[in-house]
Amino acid sequence: MPNRRDFLMTSTLAAAGSVLRGVSAKPAPHWAPYRDTIAIDGEGGLGLFYAEKDDDPAVAKELAAARASGLSGVFFSVAPSGRFWMNDAAFQKTKDFIGQCKAKIDAHSDTFLQVLSADDLKRANRERRVGMIFRFQGAEPLGEDSDRIPMFRELGVRVIQLTHNRRNLVGDGCTEPSQAGLSHFGYEVVERLNKEKVVVDLAHGAPQTIADGIKASKAPMLISHTGARALSDLPRNTSDGNLRALADKGGVAGVIFWPYLRTDTQPMAIDVIRHVEHMIDVCGEDHVGLGTDSQVPPVERTEAFEKENREWIKGAKEDGIFDKNRPDELYTFIPDLNMANRFEVLATMLSARRHSDARIAKILGGNFARVLGEVWS
Amino acid sequence: MIDRRTFVRASALAALAPMLPLRAAVPATWPRYRDTLAIDGEAGLELLRGDEVDARLVERELAEARASGLAAILLQVTGVHAPFDQAVDDLMRCRARADAHKDAFLIVETAADLERAKREGRLGLILRFQGAEPIGYDLDHVATFRKLGIRVVEITHNMRNLYGDGSTEPGNAGLSALGRQLVERLNAERVVVDVAHGSQRTMKEGIEASKAPVIISHTGCRALSDLPRLTGDAELRAMADRGGVAGIMFWPYLALQGQPMAIDVIRHIEHALDVCGEDHVGIGTDGSIASTERTPAFEKENLAMMKDTAASGIFGANRKPDGLYFFIPDLNAADRFDLLATKLLARGHSDARIAKILGGNFARVFADVWG
Numbered sequence: 001m002p003n004r005r006d007f008l009m010t011s012t013l014a015a016a017g018s019v020l021r022g023v024s025a026k027p028a029p030h031w032a033p034y035r036d037t038i039a040i041d042g043e044g045g046l047g048l049f050y051a052e053k054d055d056d057p058a059v060a061k062e063l064a065a066a067r068a069s070g071l072s073g074v075f076f077s078v079a080p081s082g083r084f085w086m087n088d089a090a091f092q093k094t095k096d097f098i099g100q101c102k103a104k105i106d107a108h109s110d111t112f113l114q115v116l117s118a119d120d121l122k123r124a125n126r127e128r129r130v131g132m133i134f135r136f137q138g139a140e141p142l143g144e145d146s147d148r149i150p151m152f153r154e155l156g157v158r159v160i161q162l163t164h165n166r167r168n169l170v171g172d173g174c175t176e177p178s179q180a181g182l183s184h185f186g187y188e189v190v191e192r193l194n195k196e197k198v199v200v201d202l203a204h205g206a207p208q209t210i211a212d213g214i215k216a217s218k219a220p221m222l223i224s225h226t227g228a229r230a231l232s233d234l235p236r237n238t239s240d241g242n243l244r245a246l247a248d249k250g251g252v253a254g255v256i257f258w259p260y261l262r263t264d265t266q267p268m269a270i271d272v273i274r275h276v277e278h279m280i281d282v283c284g285e286d287h288v289g290l291g292t293d294s295q296v297p298p299v300e301r302t303e304a305f306e307k308e309n310r311e312w313i314k315g316a317k318e319d320g321i322f323d324k325n326r327p328d329e330l331y332t333f334i335p336d337l338n339m340a341n342r343f344e345v346l347a348t349m350l351s352a353r354r355h356s357d358a359r360i361a362k363i364l365g366g367n368f369a370r371v372l373g374e375v376w377s
Numbered sequence: 378m379i380d381r382r383t384f385v386r387a388s389a390l391a392a393l394a395p396m397l398p399l400r401a402a403v404p405a406t407w408p409r410y411r412d413t414l415a416i417d418g419e420a421g422l423e424l425l426r427g428d429e430v431d432a433r434l435v436e437r438e439l440a441e442a443r444a445s446g447l448a449a450i451l452l453q454v455t456g457v458h459a460p461f462d463q464a465v466d467d468l469m470r471c472r473a474r475a476d477a478h479k480d481a482f483l484i485v486e487t488a489a490d491l492e493r494a495k496r497e498g499r500l501g502l503i504l505r506f507q508g509a510e511p512i513g514y515d516l517d518h519v520a521t522f523r524k525l526g527i528r529v530v531e532i533t534h535n536m537r538n539l540y541g542d543g544s545t546e547p548g549n550a551g552l553s554a555l556g557r558q559l560v561e562r563l564n565a566e567r568v569v570v571d572v573a574h575g576s577q578r579t580m581k582e583g584i585e586a587s588k589a590p591v592i593i594s595h596t597g598c599r600a601l602s603d604l605p606r607l608t609g610d611a612e613l614r615a616m617a618d619r620g621g622v623a624g625i626m627f628w629p630y631l632a633l634q635g636q637p638m639a640i641d642v643i644r645h646i647e648h649a650l651d652v653c654g655e656d657h658v659g660i661g662t663d664g665s666i667a668s669t670e671r672t673p674a675f676e677k678e679n680l681a682m683m684k685d686t687a688a689s690g691i692f693g694a695n696r697k698p699d700g701l702y703f704f705i706p707d708l709n710a711a712d713r714f715d716l717l718a719t720k721l722l723a724r725g726h727s728d729a730r731i732a733k734i735l736g737g738n739f740a741r742v743f744a745d746v747w748g
Binding site: 083087144166167168169171172175176177178179180181182183184185186187208212 | 458
């Protein structure tokens with residue numbers, strides 16, 4: 001693992017050398033406090049939870065990568081995001097998938113544990129396991145029934161993002177033309193999430209939905225994976241006004257590892273750092289985190305992958321997810337952070353930029369852990 | 378039947394005499410009514426939709442449906458937030474019930490069916506949804522439902538759905554991306570777009586988005602009664618510019634305080650005529666076809682219901698629930714369209730105009746859209 005990782009890191013750093021001028025030339029390979037840091041990814045993926053068979057060699061690879069990540073917590077989406085009708089079959093399917101995820105965690109309990117409390121996060125860190133934090137991206141599984149919130153909490157769902165990219169019954173996603181805020185049902189859902197101690201997540205929301213959600217929630221809330229709109233003026237990112245309002249309520253925004261961080265070419269680690277630093281300026285160091293929205297394992301950039309990825313990016317451009325003038329060579333990960341322990345590598349870069357260890361620990365997961373602990377307790 | 382109806386009308390008029398400046402000049406019937414395609418933009422019949430309908434009610438409703446003289450009604454076939462499967466079940470049950478009374482009903486699928494319903498003295502049923510929820514995310518369901526007989530789809534009911542905002546929502550959202558695709562698909566499949574119940578912005582954007590004429594099947598004029606459920610002059614004008622029709626409803630929305638009467642219906646019609654022109658105004662009562670039997674039990678139940686409804690704020694702040702009804706008391710007869718026609722005639726409106734308002738305008742839009 002380290003060999004391949006080191007190779008990737010070196011080669012991508014070399015390739016990206018010109019972009020990376022702002023970062024010290026040779027980041028230290030390790031950040032000493034990482035071992036004791038509760039690192040949390042505000043959105044991460046692991047294919048093995050969908051795999052039908054566990055003897056697939058890809059599963060063993062993923063397990064190794066998960067352990068190598070050093071993450072104590074990963075927000076994991078346990079329902080389809082954003083295109084999901086509320087019929088009984090879909091509701092049942094969601095419950096079934098949650099059951100399947102729990103079974104996978106049990107089957108690989110040396111690697112994973114399910115996070116239900118703040119103590120579980122500490123335990124995950126202590127025992128070198130990856131804590132899985134179940135969440136929804138979009139309130140669609142609730143249908144029209146906020147009583148499903150305590151039901152899903154009972155099943156282990158601890159974070160509910162109100163919308164994905166589209167409109168749902170709660171509010172507008174960021175791709176909607178209408179810029180609607182919360183509906184009546186949306187206000188009811190936020191109130192119930194507060195009451196049932198489930199974290200409100202406003203990522204993917206339209207600006208007005210984010211603003212209304214921050215105002216409506218009594219508990220601190222998250223924008224689990226986003227970017228700073230001031231640096232990259234795209235609907236999927238968050239304005240300084242909303243970032244400030246979020247911080248005033250004690251919330252945290254996680255910086256995403258997607259092409260949204262720039263409006264032109266592929267973002268690199270330096271762009272992640274620019275967004276982190278901008279958010280620190282706007283919100284203060286207690287309100288910034290990381291939510292990669294990438295796979296936990298590094299991507300093997302084979303020729304087949306590159307080809308498939310180009311097709312996917314073309315489709316995303318046609319769908320308006322990315323501007324049509326951007327290149328086809330975009331990735332939903334950061335090429336020079338394409339290794340399992342990307343959080344640690346980023347920490348070395350932040351350290352080289354003279355951020356204190358205490359601050360880096362907050363950004364890597366301390367801030368998320370604080371909000372999760374406050375809301376869940 | 379005639380006797381009872383005449384009695385109801387006479388007694389209602391007598392009781393309400395001081396409120397009825399139109400009374401004196403009103404003849405018993407409008408001579409042209411027999412030859413008019415009268416269409417109610419939203420009406421209900423328990424025997425087609427109810428859970429338990431007793432034989433007496435069935436008989437009464439069948440008799441009143443015949444006595445209505447209507448060529449057709451828009452009939453909501455399922456609950457306002459029904460998912461696909463339930464909507465299909467309800468729709469098929471509704472069809473089966475209508476088929477069981479072929480002498481009384483005809484399911485309208487074409488403009489010719491409207492003429493036929495009139496000619497054969499049957500009540501045409503134009504099947505529709507209030508709120509596009511049954512379509513869900515899958516816009517192919519538009520074609521499916523058209524095959525099953527759906528001819529009008531209202532985009533939203535009072536609440537937000539995936540396509541737009543209802544009139545009670547705080548966000549006043551417009552159409553969503555999916556909402557725009559829905560309008561496009563309804564146009565392509567020749568299903569009428571209805572923006573009644575929408576927030577002002579959803580109505581405006583629905584009208585703008587549709588290539589075909591759009592109806593606002595049951596509403597009122599916000600200029601006369603400034604409530605979110607009604608329609609502003611700008612939206613009425615935009616609807617008329619696209620060749621659509623707005624139907625005036627028979628609900629308490631028509632006044633800000635007190636129970637609206639026939640004169641209020643007429644005020645809203647006349648305002649809509651001023652704003653839209655006579656080719657763009659209709660009637661959508663949102664009441665039951667059968668007249669309401671105002672027994673003491675009914676009055677008690679109605680007051681309880683009105684208290685809840687008024688408390689919800691949809692009729693405006695501080696609206697007193699006493700004496701409110703979901704019908705117009707001096708039009709509480711099966712042949713309420715004929716009765717209203719006599720009143721419009723007495724106000725000096727021409728026969729040709731009255732025929733348009735009673736249903737000619739709706740019929741024109743349906744023929745345009747259904748093809």
